[in-house]
Amino acid sequence: MESDLAAGFERLLNTDQRIEPRDWMPEAYRATLIRQIAQHAHSEIIGMQPEGNWISRAPSLRRKATLIAKVQDEAGHGLYLYGACETLGVDRADLLDLLHSGQQKYSSIFNYPTLSWADIGAVGWLVDGAAITNQVALCRCSYGPYARAMVRICKEESFHQRQGFDILNTLAHGTPAQQAMAQDAVDRWWWPSLMMFGPPDDASPHSAQSMAWRIKRHSNDELRQKFVDITVPQAAAAGLSLPDPELRWNEQRGHYDIGPIDWAEFWRVVKGDGPCNRQRMERRVQAHEEGRWVREAAVAHAAKHSKRSGADQAGTAA
Amino acid sequence: MSRDWPLWEVFVRSRRGLSHIHAGSVHAPDAQMALRNARDLYTRRQEGVSIWVVSSSAITASSPDEKDPFFAPAADKAYRHPTFYDIPSEVQTL
Amino acid sequence: MITQPALAGYALQLGDDALVMAQRLGEWVSRAPELEEDVALANIALDLLGQARALLAYAGEMEGHGRTEDDLAYFRDEREFTNLQIAELACGDFGEAIARQLAFSGYQFELYQRLQDSRDETLAAVAAKAVKEVAYHRDHATQWTLRLGDGTEESHRRMQAGLTRVWPYTDEMFRTDPLGQALAADGRAVDAAELRPAWAEYVTAVLREATLTWPETAAAPGGGRQGLHTEQLGHLLAEMQYLARCHPGARW
Numbered sequence: 001m002e003s004d005l006a007a008g009f010e011r012l013l014n015t016d017q018r019i020e021p022r023d024w025m026p027e028a029y030r031a032t033l034i035r036q037i038a039q040h041a042h043s044e045i046i047g048m049q050p051e052g053n054w055i056s057r058a059p060s061l062r063r064k065a066t067l068i069a070k071v072q073d074e075a076g077h078g079l080y081l082y083g084a085c086e087t088l089g090v091d092r093a094d095l096l097d098l099l100h101s102g103q104q105k106y107s108s109i110f111n112y113p114t115l116s117w118a119d120i121g122a123v124g125w126l127v128d129g130a131a132i133t134n135q136v137a138l139c140r141c142s143y144g145p146y147a148r149a150m151v152r153i154c155k156e157e158s159f160h161q162r163q164g165f166d167i168l169n170t171l172a173h174g175t176p177a178q179q180a181m182a183q184d185a186v187d188r189w190w191w192p193s194l195m196m197f198g199p200p201d202d203a204s205p206h207s208a209q210s211m212a213w214r215i216k217r218h219s220n221d222e223l224r225q226k227f228v229d230i231t232v233p234q235a236a237a238a239g240l241s242l243p244d245p246e247l248r249w250n251e252q253r254g255h256y257d258i259g260p261i262d263w264a265e266f267w268r269v270v271k272g273d274g275p276c277n278r279q280r281m282e283r284r285v286q287a288h289e290e291g292r293w294v295r296e297a298a299v300a301h302a303a304k305h306s307k308r309s310g311a312d313q314a315g316t317a318a
Numbered sequence: 319m320s321r322d323w324p325l326w327e328v329f330v331r332s333r334r335g336l337s338h339i340h341a342g343s344v345h346a347p348d349a350q351m352a353l354r355n356a357r358d359l360y361t362r363r364q365e366g367v368s369i370w371v372v373s374s375s376a377i378t379a380s381s382p383d384e385k386d387p388f389f390a391p392a393a394d395k396a397y398r399h400p401t402f403y404d405i406p407s408e409v410q411t412l
Numbered sequence: 413m414i415t416q417p418a419l420a421g422y423a424l425q426l427g428d429d430a431l432v433m434a435q436r437l438g439e440w441v442s443r444a445p446e447l448e449e450d451v452a453l454a455n456i457a458l459d460l461l462g463q464a465r466a467l468l469a470y471a472g473e474m475e476g477h478g479r480t481e482d483d484l485a486y487f488r489d490e491r492e493f494t495n496l497q498i499a500e501l502a503c504g505d506f507g508e509a510i511a512r513q514l515a516f517s518g519y520q521f522e523l524y525q526r527l528q529d530s531r532d533e534t535l536a537a538v539a540a541k542a543v544k545e546v547a548y549h550r551d552h553a554t555q556w557t558l559r560l561g562d563g564t565e566e567s568h569r570r571m572q573a574g575l576t577r578v579w580p581y582t583d584e585m586f587r588t589d590p591l592g593q594a595l596a597a598d599g600r601a602v603d604a605a606e607l608r609p610a611w612a613e614y615v616t617a618v619l620r621e622a623t624l625t626w627p628e629t630a631a632a633p634g635g636g637r638q639g640l641h642t643e644q645l646g647h648l649l650a651e652m653q654y655l656a657r658c659h660p661g662a663r664w
Contacts, residue, residue: 005385005386008385020381020384021384022379022381022384022385022386023384023385023386024385024386025386045442045447048441048442048450049442052441052442055438055439055441056435056438056439056651056652057651057652057654057655058655059486059655059656059659059662059664060482060486060656060664061431061461061464061465061468061481061482061485062465063664064434064438064461065458065461065462065465068438068441068454068457068458068461069454069458071441071442071454072362072441072450072451072454072455072458075441075447075450075451075454076359076362076451078447079344079359079447079448079451080342080359082447083342083343083344084342086325086343092345093322117655117664149342152342167664170663170664171664174662174663175659175661175662177659177662178659178662283442283443284442286443287442287443287444287445290443290445290506291444291445291446291449291506292445293564293566293567293570294445294446294449294506294560294567295322295323295347295445295446296322296563296564296566296567297559297560297563297564297566297567298322298323298347298348298351298559298563299322299323299347299563300563300564300567301347301348301558301559301562301563302347302348304562305348306348323446344448345446345448346448347559350555351448351555351559354452354551354552354555355448355451355452358448358451358452358455359448359451362451362455
């Protein structure tokens with residue numbers, strides 16, 4: 001019986017159809033998806049911090065508005081993803097506990113600080129740019145709820161990346177101080193952005209299984225190359241240089257060659273020794289703890305009122 | 319979150335003439351807050367949409383094409399119930 | 413005789429209210445009690461920022477010195493800001509923040525509802541859009557006031573304490589300001605004093621249902637419309653303005 005179910009599952013994968021919540025699935029497929037989707041959601045939530053850091057100091061009202069909208073979208077994306085994850089039979093509260101205890105991770109790019117206004121531009125252009133490169137592929141991942149959440153997210157993301165580029169481009173054509181600010185930010189965010197795609201696939205033993213399950217549709221190196229090829233001309237258009245003396249167009253390959261990535265730094269940051277790891281967690285846990293009395297109050301109120309008026313199961317707003 | 323705020327399914331009709339389509343889920347302590355959270359999350363800054371929220375536990379589901387023996391064909395949950403599974407701790411990273 | 417500078421001054425008052433409130437609400441991003449609240453509070457901040465931009469831009473236009481919304485937001489000093497003091501309060505606790513939102517959005521709702529009928533086309537248009545937004549903000553604050561007031565003992569205590577801290581600043585919202593009064597007589601603005609009864613009726617009903625008590629507090633001296641603020645505004649502006657002021661004339 002199980003072999004029939006497994007065959008059915010494989011058939012869906014092989015015909016590029018979606019696996020839906022009530023489909024039989026191998027336990028390892030389910031477990032892998034839970035971790036991947038949850039960590040994606042955690043990344044959105046933690047990502048609100050480095051960007052939220054500049055809301056109060058945005059230098060124009062228009063920039064302040066677009067930054068608030070961007071950070072709000074990130075909260076929303078986290079919520080879409082937690083929702084997708086919950087279809088696999090987990091509770092958001094449990095996922096947050098795993099984040100807070102460090103058992104589940106978030107993208108370690110967010111362990112870097114946003115030191116100047118230009119960092120907001122660099123994060124939008126490079127970090128969101130890298131995320132988009134990854135995410136477009138996920139719109140076709142095998143698990144239905146995740147793929148659908150990604151379609152929704154991708155629609156909202158391209159605005160973010162354009163805003164980031166626009167911020168840097170404006171700075172790069174501004175005063176000498178602004179130009180220096182922009183270049184400094186790019187110099188600090190370029191290499192970490194490349195690291196977002198993860199180590200080369202030969203150092204990533206689980207990639208093959210994820211590809212077979214169509215959770216992962218391209219290799220880390222493929223996606224990183226794609227991102228580099230798109231981004232290098234953009235930097236040139238803005239008049240910004242990239243901090244890689246070995247960066248050059250390779251006519252034979254038809255791609256840009258890049259210099260060596262410092263994977264030791266990547267692992268240091270992933271393991272907890274990046275500039276902001278502790279403070280990202282502290283801030284997150286603090287918000288959660290300080291909000292406990294509020295969440296509990298809402299539950300208590302709901303309990304009191306459902307006793308009074310009968311179970312309140314549905315509502316409409318036309 | 320069903321330890322505190324229950325899960326609600328959200329259906330949105332984006333304009334007249336269309337029907338409500340499942341948009342996703344929200345957590346909220348009660349139906350009124352669920353409506354507001356759904357509006358904020360799924361129809362952000364858009365006027366004139368109609369939203370329904372339904373407690374996820376109120377949904378009766380049948381999807382015979384989706385094949386898991388855990389789900390009886392009639393009158394069952396839309397999703398796997400959290401208490402039957404543990405969060406797997408031992409899984410791969412990206 | 414209504415002068416454009418008078419209209420500029422009035423628009424600046426309402427714009428400053430919205431701007432300073434938006435700045436305070438922005439502080440809640442990534443600190444809200446639940447992710448859904450991060451989204452909701454950001455939404456309110458964005459609406460208010462939109463109102464601020466429209467009103468500041470109009471104020472600059474009426475003033476006639478070529479000042480843009482950013483010139484007004486980033487290059488005026490504390491004594492030139494004409495917002496109500498209630499907007500500038502630093503509310504640390506969610507209960508206090510909701511108490512302030514209930515009072516302030518309640519005020520804005522009554523204001524914009526009447527301002528929709530302004531003879532001034534721009535103010536009427538801003539109000540027509542804003543009234544829908546602030547109806548939602550007021551509803552959001554109401555829902556939370558009910559849940560915190562009639563939730564747990566702790567939430568009731570904190571909500572009541574929040575109300576008590578904010579309430580001294582509510583009286584200022586309804587003080588007749590000579591500028592507003594003159595423009596109201598001309599059908600262009602709303603006399604703030606007119607808003608008090610409707611505001612009080614709404615808030616009284618909410619507090620009663622929430623099992624909360626109307627705070628009996630003395631009114632704070634106020635003076636926001638005359639550029640007299642609490643010490644908190646200076647810090648808020650220092651943070652908000654410093655980058656633009658470091659690079660005068662720069663484009664962002």
